Amino acid sequence: MRLPNTKIFNTALLAVTIAGSLLLPAHAQSPQEKGLAIAVEADKRDLGFGDVTASMEMILRNQYGEEVKREMRNKTMEQDNDGDKSLIVFDNPRDVKGSAFLSFTHKNRSDDQWLYLPALKRVKRIASSNKSGPFMGSEFAFEDISSQEVEKYSYNYLRDETLDGREHFVIERDPVDAKSGYARQVAWIDKDEYRTWKVDFYDRKNELLKTLKVSGYNQYLNKYWRADSWLMTNHQTQKETVLNFSNYVFNNGFTDRDFNKNSLKRAK
Amino acid sequence: MAKKFFPVKNLTSAGAFGLGAVALLAAGSVLANEFSGHVASQTRLFMQAPAHQKQQQNDASASANLEYYHDWDGGNQRIAFSGFSRYDNNDSERTHSDIRELYYWRAFAHFELYAGARQVFWGVTETVHLVDIVNQDDAIENIDGEDKLGQPMVSVLVERDWGTLEAFALLGFRERTFAGDKGRLRPQMQIDANNALYQSSAGQQHLDFALRWSQVFGDWDVGISHFDGTSRDPLFIATPSADQETTLTPFYAQIQQSGIDVQATLGDWALKLEAVSVKEKAAGRNTALVSGFEYTLFGIGNTDADLGLLMEYQFDDRSGIRRRNSQNDLALGMRYTLNDVEGTELLFSLSRDLDNSSRFYSLEASRRLNNYWTINAEARLFSNMDENDPGFDLRDDDYLELELRRYF
Numbered sequence: 001m002r003l004p005n006t007k008i009f010n011t012a013l014l015a016v017t018i019a020g021s022l023l024l025p026a027h028a029q030s031p032q033e034k035g036l037a038i039a040v041e042a043d044k045r046d047l048g049f050g051d052v053t054a055s056m057e058m059i060l061r062n063q064y065g066e067e068v069k070r071e072m073r074n075k076t077m078e079q080d081n082d083g084d085k086s087l088i089v090f091d092n093p094r095d096v097k098g099s100a101f102l103s104f105t106h107k108n109r110s111d112d113q114w115l116y117l118p119a120l121k122r123v124k125r126i127a128s129s130n131k132s133g134p135f136m137g138s139e140f141a142f143e144d145i146s147s148q149e150v151e152k153y154s155y156n157y158l159r160d161e162t163l164d165g166r167e168h169f170v171i172e173r174d175p176v177d178a179k180s181g182y183a184r185q186v187a188w189i190d191k192d193e194y195r196t197w198k199v200d201f202y203d204r205k206n207e208l209l210k211t212l213k214v215s216g217y218n219q220y221l222n223k224y225w226r227a228d229s230w231l232m233t234n235h236q237t238q239k240e241t242v243l244n245f246s247n248y249v250f251n252n253g254f255t256d257r258d259f260n261k262n263s264l265k266r267a268k
Numbered sequence: 269m270a271k272k273f274f275p276v277k278n279l280t281s282a283g284a285f286g287l288g289a290v291a292l293l294a295a296g297s298v299l300a301n302e303f304s305g306h307v308a309s310q311t312r313l314f315m316q317a318p319a320h321q322k323q324q325q326n327d328a329s330a331s332a333n334l335e336y337y338h339d340w341d342g343g344n345q346r347i348a349f350s351g352f353s354r355y356d357n358n359d360s361e362r363t364h365s366d367i368r369e370l371y372y373w374r375a376f377a378h379f380e381l382y383a384g385a386r387q388v389f390w391g392v393t394e395t396v397h398l399v400d401i402v403n404q405d406d407a408i409e410n411i412d413g414e415d416k417l418g419q420p421m422v423s424v425l426v427e428r429d430w431g432t433l434e435a436f437a438l439l440g441f442r443e444r445t446f447a448g449d450k451g452r453l454r455p456q457m458q459i460d461a462n463n464a465l466y467q468s469s470a471g472q473q474h475l476d477f478a479l480r481w482s483q484v485f486g487d488w489d490v491g492i493s494h495f496d497g498t499s500r501d502p503l504f505i506a507t508p509s510a511d512q513e514t515t516l517t518p519f520y521a522q523i524q525q526s527g528i529d530v531q532a533t534l535g536d537w538a539l540k541l542e543a544v545s546v547k548e549k550a551a552g553r554n555t556a557l558v559s560g561f562e563y564t565l566f567g568i569g570n571t572d573a574d575l576g577l578l579m580e581y582q583f584d585d586r587s588g589i590r591r592r593n594s595q596n597d598l599a600l601g602m603r604y605t606l607n608d609v610e611g612t613e614l615l616f617s618l619s620r621d622l623d624n625s626s627r628f629y630s631l632e633a634s635r636r637l638n639n640y641w642t643i644n645a646e647a648r649l650f651s652n653m654d655e656n657d658p659g660f661d662l663r664d665d666d667y668l669e670l671e672l673r674r675y676f
Contacts, residue, residue, distance in 0.1 A: 060609055068609055068639065093639040094675030096611070097304055098335075110535070112484075120414055121389040125489050125533045130566045133574060137609040181567075261484070262380075262425065262432055266346075266373075268300070268337055 035155030035171040042194035043150050049224045051077040051254040055247045056088075060138050063238040068093075070136050076147070077254045083107055084147040085259035089267045090136075100267040102259060103128070105147040110177075116264045123261045132181025139210060139232040139241040141181055144201075152176055158186065163198065167191040182209070193217075195225050203236075210234050221250055301338035307331070308673040314452055316664040324450050329356040329363075346373040350387075350418075354409070361448030361461075362408050368418045380425040385418035388436075390480060390493055391542050392531040395580045395599040395619060396558040398542045399527035401495045402436065402478055408445040411453055411648075411662075412630075417442045431483035438476035441466075441498045444518065455661040460507065460515040466498065467521045467549055474498050474522070491529045499523040499548070503589050522549040538562045540580070548590075556584035558594065562603070576603035578617075593658050596622045610636045624654035644671040 029037070058070035071092035077085045083105025090096045098118035105111050111128040131143040153173035161170050168188040175182055183206040188198040195217055203209040216228030230243040257263060308331050318325065331354040338347045350369040356362035371384030388402040397413050402421075409415035423436040446461050447454035468474040476497020483490055502518035509515050527544040543557035560580030568575045578601040582594035601617035612635045619628040629649040636642050646669040653663040 062609075093611075093636055094304070094306070095636055095642045095673070097675065112487075112533075121387045121416075123389075125392075125531050125538065127533055127536055127538060127564050127566075129535050130564070130574065133566055134572050134607050137607060137611065179566075257427055260427070260432075261482075261489075262427060268302070268339070268346075 031157045032155060034157035035173075036150075038157065038169050038171055038189060038194070039150050039153070039155050039173070042189055042196070045194050046224055049078055049221070050250065051075065051252050052220075052226075053247070053249045053252055054226075054245045057244040057246070058136065058138055058140075059242040059244070061240045061242070070138070075252070075254065075258070077256075077259055083111070083149050085256070086147065087259055087264065087267060098268065100264050102261070102264045103146065104259075105149065107149045107151040111146065114261055114264055116267065121265070123264055129179050131177065131179050138243075139234045139239055140230075140243065143175075143180060143182075144212070144232070145243075153185075160191075161188065163188055166197070168197065193225055195227075208235055218248075220248060224250070300343075301336070303334070303336050304676065305332065305334040306673050306675040307333075308671050310669060310671040312452070312667050312669045314664075315666040315668070318452060319456060319661070319664045322449050323452055323454075324358040327356060327358045327362075327452070329354055331355070333368075341374075344375045347371070348373070352406075356451075359408075359448045359451030361446060362451055364406075364408065364445060366406060366417050368416070370418065378426065382421065382423045382425070385420045386423070387416050387418060389416075390491060390527070390529060392489070392529045392540045393542050393558045393560070393580055394540075394562070394578060394601065395560075395617065396542070396582050396594045398544045398556050398558055399491070399493055399529045401493075401500055401525060401527070402438065404442040404444055404500050406445050408447055408451070417445070431481050434480045434482075436476075436478040436480075438478060438497060441472040441474060441476070441520070443472070443520075444500070444502060446518075452665050452667065453662060455504070455516060457506065457514050457516045459504070460509070460517050464502065464518040464520060465505070467519070468498065487533050489531045489533070491527075493527045493529075495523070495525045495527075497522065505589075521551070523547065536564050536566070538564075546586075551590075554584070554586045554590070556582075556586070556592070556594070558582045560599070564603075572607040574603075574605045574607060576605070577601070578603065582619075591658055593619075593621075593628075598622055612636075621654065621657060624657055625652055626654045626657040626659055627651040628659065640675050642673045642675070644673065645669065646671075 053073065053075040056072045056074055060068050060070065069092060073089045073091065075087050079085060085104050088101045090099045100116040102114045103111050113126050113128045115124050115126050117124060132141050134140070135142050135145055153175055156172040156174070158170045158172055161168050168190050171187055171189065173185045173187060181203065183202045183204050185202070186200040187196055189196050197214050199212040200208060201210040201212070211233050213231045214227045214229070215231070217225050218228065219225050226245065226248050228245055231240065232243070233240040310329050310331065312327050314325055331352065334351050336349045339345070348369055348371055351365070352368050353365040354362060367385050369386050371382050371386050374381050389400055390402070391397050391400045403416035403419045405413050406415040406417050419442060420439045421436050422439065423434055425432065425434045443461065443464050446459045449458060466472070466474070474497060476495070478493065478495045480491060480493040499521045502520050504516040505519050506514050507517045523546055525544050525546045527542065529542045530540070532539040539561050541557065541559040543555070545553060545555055547553045558580050560578065562576050562578040564574055564576045566574050580599045582597040582599065584592040584595045586592055586595070597619050599617055599619040601615065604614040606612040613633065615632045617630045621627070629651065631647040634642060634644045647667070649666045650659055650662045653660045
């Protein structure tokens with residue numbers, strides 16, 4: 001469960017683009033190049049975090065202000081040259097307690113996902129093309145909470161903007177995957193630490209659908225920034241979901257064996 | 269009431285031993301441990317008068333499921349327990365308890381060890397579970413073969429680059445549960461479950477072995493398995509009894525069963541195959557397979573809901589007293605997932621026998637009421653049942669089941 005723009009970056013194509021802009025100083029950086037460079041820099045700053053666990057609390061609020069709570073635990077492991085592996089164990093609501101969700105994020109192809117159903121002791125491989133579907137009935141789509149890879153978007157630098165007293169780059173991200181629920185996203189990334197503070201999501205009709213506001217950033221291991229709270233507001237339904245993170249723990253020493261079908265079955 | 273609610277029956281000796289172990293360990297140092305579970309009240313309303321005069325019209329029951337686990341040694345050791353109990357107002361057989369799981373697990377550097385009663389599921393398909401053989405069906409719970417009895421075992425699991433290999437020594441046989449005299453969803457002739465026969469002279473003490481290799485190849489999940497031991501599916505031998513009423517005696521043969529299960533998950537498609545080759549001792553070799561797909565339409569009609577369309581073809585060349593419902597059948601289904609806060613789900617399926625046009629309809633629905641309560645419904649209809657079909661005995665047992673669950 002990582003913040004947007006935090007992924008190891010090393011595809012040749014993108015490297016060439018960057019190299020090109022460095023080698024040709026006379027060449028004015030285009031908005032596309034500048035947008036990409038910002039995404040790449042944000043990604044680079046989170047490189048090498050290794051692994052992390054966190055507790056997650058989701059508060060789903062409907063248009064009448066009624067609330068329900070979800071609780072889960074997440075562990076994530078960074079992969080060399082590919083998207084993260086992550087495992088989410090559900091604690092609440094109680095009927096899904098013990099269910100667990102394993103996903104392998106990939107840069108250039110669809111993710112691999114498995115679900116463990118404790119009542120049947122069954123691990124089911126599930127279709128990962130379900131990107132735009134709601135996660136646990138919340139305002140977060142699967143694609144909002146899965147590991148954000150640089151390669152999953154094309155970029156466009158829009159402007160600089162001050163928000164809450166911080167200087168930001170404002171960039172547009174267009175999902176590469178046709179199955180995405182979004183025509184585009186607009187992200188506010190601060191100039192000092194390249195953290196994402198706000199994202200506007202536009203639906204396929206290019207109308208403003210949701211806004212994500214991120215708050216409570218803390219730095220871990222003197223390098224990696226993680227937020228305590230994500231607030232997603234749906235402008236079309238007036239519903240919102242707060243996703244609170246707590247108990248971030250790094251350096252758990254996970255291996256790939258902590259992220260496979262066998263460990264999914266064992267997850268408690 | 270409490271005493272009646274937990275009639276300790278079907279407890280395995282391994283289970284009783286393990287309970288003591290849990291009590292001892294609970295006093296030890298705590299890394300992670302937790303109780304959870306649910307209680308439920310269930311009503312089954314049968315739409316027709318029963319075929320047999322002793323059978324009751326409707327039934328009400330209450331069940332409880334309690335789970336506990338305890339991890340220690342840095343997460344390298346675990347004791348897990350899962351116990352189930354049901355009290356049924358009509359059917360004394362359906363009033364039963366079982367230790368679903370009670371095992372000790374330990375991770376060593378190069379392998380994992382399990383000892384105790386466990387539940388192990390193998391397979392990928394939805395309408396028939398062919399390769400899934402480790403656990404006996406708790407058939408009195410549901411006819412769908414998805415409720416299982418705990419199986420005592422010692423098993424070893426290794427994970428390598430070439431896949432996951434699990435070897436099982438299955439200690440002690442669990443007999444299938446059947447509805448009693450007054451219960452519905454049973455054959456016309458009563459099953460004499462207390463006098464089951466075994467092909468092996470070792471009877472219930474026969475030591476069974478199972479082996480399974482599984483691996484993920486990109487979009488493909490593949491498993492190959494082999495089982496050598498007592499068949500979980502009994503044959504029924506008609507036996508005349510003293511009061512001139514013929515009963516059915518379960519006969520558990522010795523079998524060797526090799527199985528393969530494959531799922532390819534390609535975009536919105538899941539393609540599935542399960543196949544087994546079964547050699548029964550002193551009988552022939554048989555083949556069975558189930559294969560099909562599930563295709564999911566995500567976000568139908570601009571809503572959050574998903575609609576899954578599934579189709580599975582079932583084939584089984586066992587004949588005579590070995591004949592299965594799934595000998596040549598086609599199952600079509602729809603899974604409607606609302607993806608709402610209440611987690612509302614509907615699963616409808618229709619199975620049609622291609623030889624004799626018997627039809628079986630099933631509808632399962634579930635919805636969360638709040639964080640602790642859910643309501644579940646299940647309707648099953650046996651239509652146009654052919655008298656040669658093994659499902660013929662259930663022709664008058666169409667039912668609607670409603671269940672209210674409280675999780676804790």
